[in-house]
Amino acid sequence: MATMTLLQAINDGLRLEMGRDDRVVVLGEDVGLNGGVFRATQGLFEEFGGDRVMDTPLAESGIIGTAIGMALYGLVPVPEIQFSDFIYPAFDQIVSEAAKMRYRSGGEFTVPMTIRTPIGGGIRGGHYHSQSPEAYFAHTPGLKVVVPSTPEDAKGLLLASIRDPDPVLFMEPKAIYRNTKGEVPEGDFTVPLGKARIVREGTDATLVAWGAMVPVAEKAAEACAGDGVSVEVLDVRSIIPLDEETILESVKKTGRAVVVYEAPKSCGFGAEISAVIAEKAIEYLEGPIARVAGFDTPFPYTLEHMYLPDDGRVRQAIKDLMEF
Amino acid sequence: MTSEMLQVIAEDGAPSHTEAPELSRDQLRTIYRTMLATRELDERGLKLQRQGRIGFYLSSKGQEAAHIGSAFALNPEDWVFQSYRDPGILLLRGITFEEMLHQCYGNAKDNTRGRQMPVHYSFKKVNCNSISSPIGTQIVQAVGAAMAAKIRKDPIVAMTYFGDGGTSSNDFHTGMNFAGVYASPCVFVCENNGWAISCPVDGQTASTTMAAKAEAYGMPGVRVDGNDVLAVYRAAKEAVDRARAGKGPTLLELVTFRMGAHSSSDDDSRYRSEEMMELWGRKDPLARFRQFLVRGGFWEEGEDEELRQSVQSELQAAIEAAEKEGPPPLSSMFDDVFEERTATLEEQWDALRQAYEQGSVSGANVGEFPL
Ligand SMILES: Cc1ncc(C[n+]2csc(CCOP(=O)(O)OP(=O)(O)O)c2C)c(N)n1
Ligand SMILES: [Mg+2]
Numbered sequence: 001m002a003t004m005t006l007l008q009a010i011n012d013g014l015r016l017e018m019g020r021d022d023r024v025v026v027l028g029e030d031v032g033l034n035g036g037v038f039r040a041t042q043g044l045f046e047e048f049g050g051d052r053v054m055d056t057p058l059a060e061s062g063i064i065g066t067a068i069g070m071a072l073y074g075l076v077p078v079p080e081i082q083f084s085d086f087i088y089p090a091f092d093q094i095v096s097e098a099a100k101m102r103y104r105s106g107g108e109f110t111v112p113m114t115i116r117t118p119i120g121g122g123i124r125g126g127h128y129h130s131q132s133p134e135a136y137f138a139h140t141p142g143l144k145v146v147v148p149s150t151p152e153d154a155k156g157l158l159l160a161s162i163r164d165p166d167p168v169l170f171m172e173p174k175a176i177y178r179n180t181k182g183e184v185p186e187g188d189f190t191v192p193l194g195k196a197r198i199v200r201e202g203t204d205a206t207l208v209a210w211g212a213m214v215p216v217a218e219k220a221a222e223a224c225a226g227d228g229v230s231v232e233v234l235d236v237r238s239i240i241p242l243d244e245e246t247i248l249e250s251v252k253k254t255g256r257a258v259v260v261y262e263a264p265k266s267c268g269f270g271a272e273i274s275a276v277i278a279e280k281a282i283e284y285l286e287g288p289i290a291r292v293a294g295f296d297t298p299f300p301y302t303l304e305h306m307y308l309p310d311d312g313r314v315r316q317a318i319k320d321l322m323e324f
Numbered sequence: 325m326t327s328e329m330l331q332v333i334a335e336d337g338a339p340s341h342t343e344a345p346e347l348s349r350d351q352l353r354t355i356y357r358t359m360l361a362t363r364e365l366d367e368r369g370l371k372l373q374r375q376g377r378i379g380f381y382l383s384s385k386g387q388e389a390a391h392i393g394s395a396f397a398l399n400p401e402d403w404v405f406q407s408y409r410d411p412g413i414l415l416l417r418g419i420t421f422e423e424m425l426h427q428c429y430g431n432a433k434d435n436t437r438g439r440q441m442p443v444h445y446s447f448k449k450v451n452c453n454s455i456s457s458p459i460g461t462q463i464v465q466a467v468g469a470a471m472a473a474k475i476r477k478d479p480i481v482a483m484t485y486f487g488d489g490g491t492s493s494n495d496f497h498t499g500m501n502f503a504g505v506y507a508s509p510c511v512f513v514c515e516n517n518g519w520a521i522s523c524p525v526d527g528q529t530a531s532t533t534m535a536a537k538a539e540a541y542g543m544p545g546v547r548v549d550g551n552d553v554l555a556v557y558r559a560a561k562e563a564v565d566r567a568r569a570g571k572g573p574t575l576l577e578l579v580t581f582r583m584g585a586h587s588s589s590d591d592d593s594r595y596r597s598e599e600m601m602e603l604w605g606r607k608d609p610l611a612r613f614r615q616f617l618v619r620g621g622f623w624e625e626g627e628d629e630e631l632r633q634s635v636q637s638e639l640q641a642a643i644e645a646a647e648k649e650g651p652p653p654l655s656s657m658f659d660d661v662f663e664e665r666t667a668t669l670e671e672q673w674d675a676l677r678q679a680y681e682q683g684s685v686s687g688a689n690v691g692e693f694p695l
Binding site for chain 1: 379380430431434438439440441444456457458459460489490492493494520521522523527528529589590594595651652654656657658661666668669672673676679680682683684685686
């Protein structure tokens with residue numbers, strides 16, 4: 001075991017996989033000599049050279065389009081989109097091409113590619129360095145969507161994603177890149193996609209979260225414990241495929257569900273989770289399913305701290321639910 | 325990139341091979357004052373960020389000649405679609421330090437209501453666009469505005485600014501193509517400062533020059549010494565006159581250098597050498613223009629100090645004014661999503677207000693911007 005930040009764990013995972021499998025290549029803006037603007041790819045260029053760690057021109061459709069071509073040819077590309085806010089020029093390549101390749105070719109062609117991209121707010125980045133666009137991609141059949149929240153998961157899920165035979169969008173919660181530290185197994189291991197993690201057990205209510213909202217949910221759960229309410233916290237970890245079983249089991253046990261996410265509330269992925277709970281466990285519920293989320297506005301700059309869900313708002317949602 | 329460049333003022337301030345444009349003494353002095361004011365604003369802006377008084381800053385140091393010289397060729401009614409590294413255009417068009425600093429502080433007097441990161445200005449009153457972070461997006465919009473002016477038969481030109489990195493964006497190529505097809509009165513200004521964050525220009529394109537790209541889209545491309553404000557003005561004036569006369573678009577490549585880091589969050593010593601910084605330091609566009617002005621009797625050395633002091637005290641007053649203001653009101657977060665709030669937005673605002681009044685909003689931890 002080694003103590004690492006989430007960012008170091010990602011770097012460690014990339015290095016390990018590039019060493020293990022020479023088909024793995026990294027490409028993106030500033031990923032080479034500069035080691036990525038967040039330093040996620042630091043040292044890889046020096047270790048593996050310019051054929052495997054490529055600084056690209058400034059064109060996201062070019063990054064993803066060429067990565068798809070590399071994958072079709074037999075490489076295992078791990079392209080980086082510098083901020084998920086800049087992924088949209090590549091939307092067509094991701095949604096129309098990568099995600100549909102296997103299906104439209106009857107399984108002839110596949111795209112084993114893992115797109116890494118930072119998501120979320122908390123860094124005073126305004127509209128274009130703060131968005132959480134997971135729902136756009138979760139709505140695309142053929143694409144897996146993964147969001148780690150701990151260093152161990154970041155490495156294990158990244159390795160599982162790179163080895164996955166299908167395209168994976170690996171979204172990294174940048175707010176907790178450096179301030180989350182944890183024990184990470186050294187060497188090779190994977191955390192399977194499609195398995196949620198029970199962060200904390202509880203009996204009165206279930207908090208479902210992912211990414212940077214997991215520590216917020218944990219903090220709220222701690223506060224609720226002080227209020228005499230026992231809260232279970234789930235980290236979804238993989239949005240697609242979704243571990244419905246773990247969510248439903250927990251909600252059936254607690255009878256109350258609150259989903260916490262940063263993206264605008266309407267049509268965010270929390271809507272899907274709420275629908276699954278309503279469809280499959282409504283008879284177990286003691287009150288309405290609640291969502292604590294971002295607002296249906298573009299991500300603001302000055303008022304960011306009021307936009308992002310925080311432990312106070314989550315705690316209030318649980319209180320309201322307990323009093324329902 | 326070795327091809328010839330237009331140059332009016334040589335690096336030592338002496339006349340070079342291109343003929344000087346016709347500009348009056350007042351005009352020359354206005355350009356210089358604006359360049360100096362821009363430099364002061366940028367230096368102060370970076371300091372404010374270092375002191376933790378604003379969250380982010382991005383400087384145009386070294387590119388004053390490029391963006392100010394080109395914008396000076398426009399009429400005030402012409403439209404500008406700029407990028408984040410062109411603050412001098414706003415100063416040239418009469419925007420005050422105070423207006424700009426309110427934006428950098430994202431305070432209640434920010435005309436964009438604290439919605440964007442610092443330096444992402446929006447000043448419709450002087451026909452300057454709302455600046456966007458995603459690279460290249462303004463380029464096609466400028467072409468559209470130029471098309472509209474042409475449809476309306478208005479004698480208006482649109483000028484759009486982008487970096488060397490911006491030429492790799494889809495929107496650059498699409499914009500150039502549309503402008504060529506519709507012969508729209510648009511001037512494309514590529515400020516080739518050699519770098520896109522850490523990516524040098526030879527990692528961006530295999531073209532010998534950025535200007536060469538114009539040919540493929542059926543328009544002239546002109547390569548200019550971007551640190552020579554008179555060469556820039558001259559080339560821009562020709563392009564603007566051409567566009568206004570209905571002869572279509574032009575691509576200008578202004579060869580310049582980003583004299584500082586990409587932004588307050590970048591450390592450029594990771595990827596650029598001291599020698600390179602020194603080499604370009606000697607080509608400083610401000611020093612060069614000052615030498616030219618002094619040589620021609622348009623400016624006296626001593627005037628610099630006087631101007632600098634008056635600019636600095638103006639800046640100081642603007643900062644004090646900006647720091648007096650609080651944040652925009654909480655409810656403003658829900659405005660301007662649409663012209664009118666939807667019922668859903670009203671409901672969300674109600675819920676936030678109640679939570680806030682009850683004291684159940686703690687305000688998440690918001691950290692530093694890393695780029
Ligand atoms: C579409 C998009 N991708 C990535 C970024 C991140 N980014 C911000 S500035 C920049 C480099 C831009 O270089 P250039 O166009 O040369 O302009 P300069 O900063 O040198 O003025 C990058 C990659 C972005 N803002 N937009
Ligand atoms: Mg540049």
